[in-house]
Amino acid sequence: MPPPKLDLDWKEYGPFSFPVFYGQKAYNAWAGDTIQLTAAVVGTAVVFSFLARLGLSIWSYIKPSKLQVYCHSETGSWALVTGASDGIGRAFVDELLDRGFNVMLHGRNREKLERITKALAEQFPRRTIDFVVADASSLDHPEDAVVEKVQQLPGKLTVLVNNVGGVPTKPQYVSLHKITADSIDTQININARFPTQLIRALLPTLQENQPSIILTCGSAGGISGAPYIATYTATKAYVHNLTQSLKAEMVVEGFAPDKKYTKGVEVQGYIIGNTRSAQNTTEMPYFTASARECAKGCLARIGSGKALEYPTWKVAMQIGLMVTLPEAVTRKAVAKEMIARKTQAEKEE
Template identity: 35%
Template sequence: MESIINIFRTSLTVFGQQPLMWKLLATVGAIWTGNILANIGTFTWLHFLRRSSLARYKSKSSWALITGSSDGIGKAFAHELCHRGFNVVLHGRNEKKLENVRAEILNEHPAQEVRILLLDVAESAGDHARLDEAVDQLEDIDLKVLINNVGGVAKRLWIPLQDYSDDDARLFLDMNCRFQTELTRRLLPRFINGPSLIMNIGSFVSELPAPYISVFGGAKAFGKAWSRSLHFEMLAEGHDVEVLQVQVGMVSTPNEPRPESLFVPNALRMAQSSLDKVGCGRSVVFGYWPHQLHCSLLIDLPGLLRDRLLMRIVKGLKEQEERDLKS
């Protein structure tokens, strides 16, 4: 112990004898290194060490509502929530698809209950009476979890702003902004009795602006800001309601069958990883660790290099999309 103290004293003496410039550089280096180590530690804790707190919202009769759950990530959330002991309400506009998902889930989890909530986002986002009627259908259940998953794009993703039709622009905003706001506003009086969870599924396009997605990217940026504000509002009001925005990158789904890889998980892996982040204490989090790594690497690039790289990537994706539509 005494030898360690002597080494420490010697280090301080040597440091004190250095020129001011070297002291400043050493201090900056120590702070930078400490920050990097802290970020690595936080990343490791969040994605690999901590356990989900989802169980605190579960009882024998707890229900979860997943919007946009007829396929893709929403369907995967429904499967995983039932696997973790929740009853689920499947939301969508296609009754046949929802019935198929319901039968599939009940076959795997016969002890759980599954309901269907038919509601077309395109028609109901601004229809207050229809939204009220839909929420009234949930009055008799103990709803503890809301997964605001519905969203997405039209047939094309990479669209110059002037090429949007009136209907496409409205649908983008209704699907990605208005619907989740209006639905959450109506359910919040029930949730504030707590404990409850509101998970909003976002996209890392809100972190990295790119050409040809001004409407979609802007809508996702709204979702992120709205979610963060609601998170702090619940804290300020003393309500036991966790609001968590989950940022998502590329995922392989039946609608978008990308080849699976480390950076492109399937929908179930995405849902599992996202639910594992519940209770982490943050307002915004990446649900899947390679997505965070990918996004962080791009963000940390020098601005000019990053912007040129994104422009190049997106132009290639836009050209590929145009070729696919023609074929």
């Protein structure tokens, strides 16, 4: 039942007659049957849309992962993980080996990679493990060394995990005008240039070995930005857009996965929240994940159909709240967190 209409004698309100007259007209128009019906239809549609998105979001954390469809090569399916020496990259390695993949680790420290490879060979005797040394911060086409090693694998590369990234320069938290030009170039090379060039160089191989998948690791900082790590967060926003664009490109080029995932090149990225690693020891109560939890959550989301996913529902909730709040409120909260991190880092130096 529509609300009752007003029938005020606006002339009796003296100096307030003008706003009363137009206020009454506006209210009576709103109370009309047409407006009320339209509002009810629109409101119902909004509610159903919200419930549908919520349901799909919950389902993405329940439905089985499609990771295993990429472990299909008779000669052995291989996964390449960049930045695999520690942190999230190393966790990806352990998870993929545990799921039946052979793994090639990428890093820049040969001695460290040799030690890790030896330990993993003992832990996973039924898997084949290899490594490649390439400095992702270099401008001298480090991706070429990776591609050359991929071409020598005794099986097919079906999974590419673009994990390498971070803020490797010191100090880690610094105002943009105080950071050196070399540090900016290093961060851009590691976080943006190297993964882009590696995808370009390996895409023909992944198309030949389909079904295959490209995974990219982004960051919550790429959504909101953050002071003192401006270059890093900017490169992560780039990675998010690269992922979305590449997924669309695979569709228009005819490489979209079919319904049974028997062919195609899937592309999926992850908006990663606060995760413990060698570079990040900051704890955010309730929202901090271990590297293993993060990697496991990323692999569990494979097959959701979304270009960008969250490793855990906690990160999804955190980012959902962040983008819902007024921008000024979010900026203030992020600034407070980053000031605390910068202060702590300076004490530890």
